[in-house]
Amino acid sequence: MKKVKVSFSGLNDMLKFKNMGKRREEAINDCSNENFYKEANTNKISKELHPKFQHVVVEDIINEKWDCKTFVLKGDNCQLAPFKAGQFVNVYVEIDGVMVSRAYSISSSPKMALENEYRITVKAIREGLVSNYLLGTLDIGEKLLISGPSGNFTYNPLRDEQHIVGIAGGVGITPFYSLAQAIIDGDEDCLLTLFYGVNKEDDILFLEQFDDIVSKTNKVKVVYVVRDDEDTKYEYGLINKKLIDKYVVSNRVSFYICGPYKMYTHLNEELQKYNLPNKFFRYERVASKSIANGKKFTITVKKGNDYVKFKAYEYETIMTALYRAKIVIPSNCHSGTCGLCRTKLLSGEVIMDSDYRRKADVKYNYIHPCVTKPKSDLVIEIN
Template identity: 25%
Template sequence: MHDAESSFSNPGTWESAGRVWASGEQQTLTCCRVTNETHDVKTFEFRVGDGMPVRFEPGQFMTISANVHGQSVERCYTISSPPTRPYLVSITVKRVPGGVMSNWLHDHMHPGSHLRAYGPSGTFTSTAAAPTKSLYLSAGSGVTPLMSMTRASIDLGLDRDVVFVHSARTPADIVFRKELHQLTEKSPRFHTFFICEGVGDEADWTGPTGRLSLQQLAAWIPDYAEREVFTCGPAGYMHAVREILREGGHDPSHYHQESFDITAGVAPEPIHEEEPVTQETFTVTLSRSSRAFKMNASETVLSAARKAGVAIPSSCSQGVCGTCKTKLLEGTVDMQHNGGIREREIQKGFRLLCCSRPTSDLILEL
């Protein structure tokens, strides 16, 4: 039987519903609607470029670019809308104390406002497999990619066996709380559970309080060990979830997590102080623009490109998110990634520029 959701990752079947927006291509986004989800979380809905529908996979993210206080700032945010509604794409953003982009969006993004964005990217998506039973685990803003997956599945009438467990600080901090309840009524095999650290101002909260434990997970979902698990949230939460599942005997090969902290934006590039500075230099040539720049062998290609004024989409700068994935046409690099690229992509010549240091002159497909 043909699975409609697989159409998202199959250009031949989904082409009529939207065009490919390459991850390295910038488009102008026009804000159409702003929705207050909680006291510090807003959803921003955008129309893309010429208004044509856009194809992406549920769980992918966009890298947005804006001029904030006179400086160009880039951050990546998961698309919270589903690809089944391709004429608008939305991001759901929590206001973070000291967060440059999150505060700017909350304070300045209104219907009619514009910003620039790179196309959808990322491999954290439910379309990579079609499990018979899934378990979605999220905390805080980590709900967004799993919400895109949920909305897409229910829009398509797939009626999959999915259990969605979300952790929040208080009941008032549960993002998409009302909609998630409504979605359980639309899909009989979709179930939700919430756990909050405290009750906050909602004294009549009847749900559990504290943090997710193996005992609570087993009580809610006795067959959790048989499910394909997708999880997203702060790094500490994802580490705790992995430990809970490991203790409970869940097979790690059926575990998937978003590979960057979506609440933190762009992480600084790691500094390898223990590495001696090498004076060897190489030339990097960009095949499409015929631009070229020199770089030191101790630098990452991404860092050197930025210094040379070359705009390359990036996010985590630690080899985990895959945003800066670029094809290497000629030359060799030393790439020390952290899971942001697949072996078959490496075999095809792709490299993550944020964690690649040159060992020869390079020609990049840029």
């Protein structure tokens, strides 16, 4: 057998290897008990930027108009997440033992989030379970649970033209107020020509604030349009193409529309005249279709083998009726766009304020209860 020569350094290596186990054990014992891996920094930052929930305290309540208040919300021992003008938060409140929620556009400047403040402006509506609770019950100093900001009603230079034509109705002015502040703060680089439709002159929200913004920048213009009174200094009637063309000469614009349902039906026809691709129109709905009387229907909810029945008014969404029946389903946008509340309709007729369902959902009879109202007795299935 051939002898193998082992050099001094090789011998040294072999001795080291022989003691490897012992040395390894010593090294492990010397380690701190603290977990080396806690959480990746990127995950931590992502959670801070996009929190699921945030705790806030009501710092102030501003009476805007007889049926409308702005709630000033401050982070309750936490830093509020940043947002883009046009985004909303869901506000969660417990009503009769059930946690219910409703989405509200943030009306304040994105800059204020750095000072730990959001503002939401809430208007009373007959079928507004959460809105009426906030307006009637919420007081300064009370605490609330809200979601992180979300929504796509935001200026995106990759998608939009730089000139935004905003069309607002009623409390649908809130995302535009936020955008106008973002423009003047230098946070958004776009032009805004805003058409603000109201029933009466006295209904105009944030009039002084907009006057102030318009006096400071030529990037924001506001055209007030009063529907029911010819004798004001503002435009009169309904917002239509003729009126828009009077103030907007370029056709390189993106349209942003936020208001009540009835405004949409009229505007859809007018805006089609521009013949623009769909990507140049963005919609956000703030109040549902108003139905005059209060007919009641029976809704039967199937969950597994269990059935629950309750009554629902024809003017309220199925989501609101579910809340009243203490049945909570997932939700986020409350405007029919996120699809989180998708529910199977087994039988009955419904009416929708807006319809952003996928084709497959239409085919297989899925509905979005947040924007859908009963037109007859219904049977729905939830998981």
